[in-house]
Amino acid sequence: MHPRLICLGMAGLVLAIAAACGSTRSTADDIASRPPPRTSASYVLAQGETVTLAPAVTLRLERVNDSRCKKGAVCVWAGYISYSFVLADKQGSTSFLLAEDMPGASKTATRNGLTFTLQGLEPAEPPALKAAVPDYRVSLRVNISQPI
Structure with a gap:
């Protein structure tokens, strides 16, 4: 495999992990910012x-x-x-x-x-x-x- 393709593949993997971590954080933030259920x-x-x-x-x-x-x-x-x-x-x-x-x-x-x-x-x-x-x-x- 060509070295550039390996680097691009690794970069893509790093971006995917970063995006996943970011989306998990925003979901947790969204849940924390929601008002409590009505009682x-x-x-x-x-x-x-x-x-x-x-x-x-x-x-x-x-x-x-x-x-x-x-x-x-x-x-x-x-x-x-x-x-x-x-x-x-x-x-x-x-x-x-x-x-x-x-x-x-x-x-x-x-x-x-x-x-x-x-x-x-x-x-x-x-x-x-x-x-x-x-x-x-x-x-x-x-x-x-x-x-x-």
Whole structure:
């Protein structure tokens, strides 16, 4: 083999090794500079709306039940508002209820490694006695308590 070809071959090998080392370093730098995975997020849902929480994991606000005393009405109790959700993943689906003032319910629930906490409602006040049912918007925080 010709000496120049050996030198060119060696030079090519050195460049290939240097490129490989450089690409490994940039990959490590890229990984180090990435933000950490999200462990919580807030969502706003309307009745019937679905949001994707992770690949193959969805949350649907199935129903809003508002039994609060309407403005202008005379009531013997204040009533409450509750929210029925359906969490679906690869294993199937599970339903749960969130409410702030409802007896036997809580504003926080944990299902399948996720914790759901009510944050707010729009409109916050009950509708007037003869008003149409409002277009409710429920805000909630979802925290990951274990990998999905």
